[in-house]
Amino acid sequence: MITLKANQPTLRQAAQLTVEQAVQSGNYEQFLDVDASRNRHVCWIVRVVKDLADIDLDWRGLSAIIQVTRCGLRQESFFHEVHYYMSSLQTTAEKFGQGIRGHWGIENLLHWVKDVVFGEDQAPFAAFNAATNWSIVRNIAINIARHNGCRSLTKAKRFWAHDIPKILSFFE
Numbered sequence: 001m002i003t004l005k006a007n008q009p010t011l012r013q014a015a016q017l018t019v020e021q022a023v024q025s026g027n028y029e030q031f032l033d034v035d036a037s038r039n040r041h042v043c044w045i046v047r048v049v050k051d052l053a054d055i056d057l058d059w060r061g062l063s064a065i066i067q068v069t070r071c072g073l074r075q076e077s078f079f080h081e082v083h084y085y086m087s088s089l090q091t092t093a094e095k096f097g098q099g100i101r102g103h104w105g106i107e108n109l110l111h112w113v114k115d116v117v118f119g120e121d122q123a124p125f126a127a128f129n130a131a132t133n134w135s136i137v138r139n140i141a142i143n144i145a146r147h148n149g150c151r152s153l154t155k156a157k158r159f160w161a162h163d164i165p166k167i168l169s170f171f172e
Contacts, residue, residue, distance in 0.1 A: 001066070001099065004084040014055050015084040019067040022049040031093035033101075042072040046097035050090070061088035066096050114138055117153045144170045 004012040022028040031046040047067040055062065066085040072078070085100065114120040118138045125131040142153060148170060150156040160167055 001085050001087040001089065001096075004086060011086075012084055015065045015067070015086065018049055018052065018055060018065050019047055019084070022051065023047065027051055029093040031097045033097060040072060040074040042070060042074070044097060044101070045069040045071075046093045046100070048093040048096055059086065062086055063088055063090050064096070066093075066100070068097070068100055113142060113153050117157060118142075 004015050006012065019028070027049070029048045029050075031044075031048075033044040033046075035042045035044070045068070047069075049065045049067075050063060052062060052065060055065070064087045066087060068083045068085070069081070070083075071080040083100075085096075087096070089096075114135075118141075120135065120138060123131065123134060125134060141157075145153055145156040145160075
C-alpha cells in the first residue's frame with residue numbers, strides 16, 4: 001500500500017476523482033469505525049474502489065484506491081482529514097482500515113514519541129552522522145523502556161534521567 005501525498009498531485013487527483021465517481025454510482029465498499037477513548041471521539045470512514053478503469057497511469061498490479069476520512073473531536077476541537085492510498089492487495093474495506101490504523105499506531109508509538117518526547121525534530125545537529133547516531137540512541141532508549149513495561153516514555157525519561165544504576169541494570 002502506498003500513501004498518495006500532495007507531492008503526487010496528478011495521481012492524488014485521479015484517486016480523488018475515482019472515489020467521487022464511485023460514491024456517486026454506488027460502486028465502492030465502505031467500512032465505518034468509531035473510537036471514543038482518551039478524551040477524543042474519532043470516526044474512520046474507509047472507502048475502497050476496485051473499478052480503476054479511469055486511472056490512466058502505469059501502475060502494474062494496482063487493484064484498489066482507498067480513501068480514509070477521519071473526523072471527530074480531539075481536545076474539544078473538531079478535525080477532518082482525508083487521505084488516499086493505492087494498493088495491489090485485494091481485500092475488504094475493513095482489512096484496509098485495520099492495516100492503515102496499524103500503521104498510524106506505529107506513527108503514534110514511535111515517530112510521535114521521538115518528535116515530542118525526545119525532541120528529535122529540534123535537535124541541533126548539523127552533521128548527518130551525529131543526527132543518525134543520536135537517532136539510534138533514542139531508538140535504543142525507547143526499546144529498553146518499552147521492554148521494561150513503560151507505557152509512558154515521558155515518565156520513563158523523567159524517572160530514569162538521573163538514575164544511572166537503574167539504566168545500567170537494563171543491560172544485565
